[in-house]
Amino acid sequence: MSDQPDSTVNVPYVPKTLGVKVGILLAVAAMVGASLVGYVLYARGVFDDFQRLTLIADNADGVSPGMDLTFAGFPIGRVRRLSLSDDGKARIHVRVPVTDARWLRTTTIFTLEVPLVGGAKLRAHTNPAHLQDPMLPDRAERPVLRGDVNTEIPQMVARLREVLDNVDQMTESGSSLQESLNNVRTVTSRMAGKQGMLGAALGSEENAKKLLQAIDRANTLMASLNGVSVRLDGVLAKTDQRLYGAGGIADETQKAIVQANAILGGVSASLKKVDAILADAQAVASNAKVATTDLAALRAEVEASVRKVGALIDEINRKWPFERDTKIKLP
Amino acid sequence: MAFGGEIILRPRSWRRLLQFGGYATVAALSPSSYGLAARALAVRQIYLTAWKVLPAYLAFSALLSMVIIEIVHSRARAYGLDAYALELVLRVLILEVIPLLTALFLALRSGAAIGAEIALMRVSGALEDHEEAGASPLHAELVPRIAAAALSVFSLTTLSIALALYLTYALFYGTSVSGFVAFTRVVGNVFDLQIFVGFLLKCALFGFAVAIIPLATGLEAERGAMHTVPNAVLAGLMKLFLVIGLIEILSLVVKYV
Numbered sequence: 001m002s003d004q005p006d007s008t009v010n011v012p013y014v015p016k017t018l019g020v021k022v023g024i025l026l027a028v029a030a031m032v033g034a035s036l037v038g039y040v041l042y043a044r045g046v047f048d049d050f051q052r053l054t055l056i057a058d059n060a061d062g063v064s065p066g067m068d069l070t071f072a073g074f075p076i077g078r079v080r081r082l083s084l085s086d087d088g089k090a091r092i093h094v095r096v097p098v099t100d101a102r103w104l105r106t107t108t109i110f111t112l113e114v115p116l117v118g119g120a121k122l123r124a125h126t127n128p129a130h131l132q133d134p135m136l137p138d139r140a141e142r143p144v145l146r147g148d149v150n151t152e153i154p155q156m157v158a159r160l161r162e163v164l165d166n167v168d169q170m171t172e173s174g175s176s177l178q179e180s181l182n183n184v185r186t187v188t189s190r191m192a193g194k195q196g197m198l199g200a201a202l203g204s205e206e207n208a209k210k211l212l213q214a215i216d217r218a219n220t221l222m223a224s225l226n227g228v229s230v231r232l233d234g235v236l237a238k239t240d241q242r243l244y245g246a247g248g249i250a251d252e253t254q255k256a257i258v259q260a261n262a263i264l265g266g267v268s269a270s271l272k273k274v275d276a277i278l279a280d281a282q283a284v285a286s287n288a289k290v291a292t293t294d295l296a297a298l299r300a301e302v303e304a305s306v307r308k309v310g311a312l313i314d315e316i317n318r319k320w321p322f323e324r325d326t327k328i329k330l331p
Numbered sequence: 332m333a334f335g336g337e338i339i340l341r342p343r344s345w346r347r348l349l350q351f352g353g354y355a356t357v358a359a360l361s362p363s364s365y366g367l368a369a370r371a372l373a374v375r376q377i378y379l380t381a382w383k384v385l386p387a388y389l390a391f392s393a394l395l396s397m398v399i400i401e402i403v404h405s406r407a408r409a410y411g412l413d414a415y416a417l418e419l420v421l422r423v424l425i426l427e428v429i430p431l432l433t434a435l436f437l438a439l440r441s442g443a444a445i446g447a448e449i450a451l452m453r454v455s456g457a458l459e460d461h462e463e464a465g466a467s468p469l470h471a472e473l474v475p476r477i478a479a480a481a482l483s484v485f486s487l488t489t490l491s492i493a494l495a496l497y498l499t500y501a502l503f504y505g506t507s508v509s510g511f512v513a514f515t516r517v518v519g520n521v522f523d524l525q526i527f528v529g530f531l532l533k534c535a536l537f538g539f540a541v542a543i544i545p546l547a548t549g550l551e552a553e554r555g556a557m558h559t560v561p562n563a564v565l566a567g568l569m570k571l572f573l574v575i576g577l578i579e580i581l582s583l584v585v586k587y588v
Contacts, residue, residue: 019374035493044522044523
């Protein structure tokens with residue numbers, strides 16, 4: 001065994017193809033290695049031109065070098081380093097390749113969002129309408145708006161606790177909500193009882209019963225009142241018949257008045273004749289002979305008229321029963 | 332019979348290792364070390380260590396890469412952390428797993444063989460014979476092996492990283508080139524200056540450890556004492572694993588703690 005090392009040391013025979021193979025291997029490895037280094041440098045942006053931008057935040061929590069600055073979801077720049085300024089503000093130094101710097105305008109707004117899970121996000125927002133604004137100059141300094149879920153959570157929890165306290169007060173025994181619910185329960189249980197809604201509205205079943213009885217009585221009363229009014233109707237109809245029907249009081253009175261009119265017309269004519277006769281009598285004063293013959297006829301006519309008037313008065317008195325004095329005063 | 336563990340714990344052993352490492356590095360970096368015989372030895376060593384295993388190793392690392400990429404990708408998607416999957420894959424696979432795996436593979440593949448070879452030469456007195464003949468055993472026997480091991484580590488690491496990088500892109504974006512810009516951005520984010528320099532340094536240290544430690548520990552075998560050979564080889568491998576582990580831990584600590 002001891003001679004084996006000697007052979008390896010003294011006979012370093014290497015076939016030519018072996019040397020070529022090893023040469024190829026080393027050359028390829030060297031090329032690949034150089035390419036990898038070149039690729040990494042390219043990825044690092046060593047061969048790009050950059051524009052510098054400094055973002056100023058109150059707090060750079062969650063920001064780290066190498067982080068992307070995104071625009072519309074596309075990374076356009078990278079955080080190079082962080083520093084603290086003299087006034088206590090965090091300065092985030094960003095490098096943006098010149099080719100991507102056109103998205104950054106003087107009106108661009110920068111935000112730093114820190115979500116609950118995952119790294120912080122640095123974003124640039126440029127209103128598409130403002131893409132004609134002047135470009136952001138090199139080494140510009142811009143404030144960054146910060147939206148941090150982690151700092152909002154304690155506020156949210158505090159508010160939630162207030163809400164829960166309120167709910168607690170509302171639901172604890174003796175609270176107004178609890179009492180209201182108890183009342184609702186009483187009402188609904190009454191509604192479910194024998195007298196239903198009435199029981200709920202009147203407070204107890206007895207009251208409901210009384211109300212029902214009162215309604216029954218009112219119904220009976222209404223029925224009897226109905227009978228009374230029917231009878232009253234009949235009475236009124238009869239009265240009507242007596243007063244205004246054929247042969248009724250009114251009818252007879254009308255007839256009597258017509259007759260009275262006729263009689264009075266007769267009296268008037270008779271009196272005109274008397275007037276004429278008296279005028280004749282005056283003329284006849286000298287002619288006594290003619291006068292005495294006409295006077296007998298005149299007396300007969302006057303007496304007939306007086307009889308007619310007396311009959312008329314009697315007739316009226318008979319039909320109009322209120323005047324009992326049957327005396328007639330003659331002129 | 333001393334066990335490898337005992338050799339590891341000897342401070343003298345580490346001191347000698349560092350000393351030898353210093354000499355060997357200087358010698359390996361000086362062009363005069365590479366005579367015709369030394370070059371031939373180095374080429375043979377590289378052929379055995381890197382070329383012969385290259386297809387199998389690339390296949391193995393591709394398989395492992397695909398499994399890791401797929402697991403990270405699908406899990407990240409399931410947890411809604413899709414945006415971080417690529418960065419995670421690059422950090423885990425390219426920065427850590429592939430260099431570590433390559434270093435361990437070469438430690439097993441060549442470290443044990445070189446350690447045993449040197450220990451046997453030591454036992455047989457071949458190295459001392461060289462010295463007596465006026466030739467420096469460091470230059471004639473050791474430097475070519477060291478250079479070959481370091482170059483092998485470099486070749487395999489570079490090629491397997493390139494393959495893993497391509498597989499990552501292919502599994503994330505398919506064969507289209509549309510994802511190149513986004514992919515490049517993430518690569519740029521992962522490899523910032525410190526990480527990149529640290530990564531190159533770590534790979535160099537892995538190569539250095541794989542090349543020197545088995546060889547230096549092989550020298551601890553005693554002349555004529557055959558029974559010391561297994562101990563020396565075992566101690567070399569254990570030291571190598573320990574150093575590779577320490578380098579990895581140190582790089583992780585520097586990066587993330």
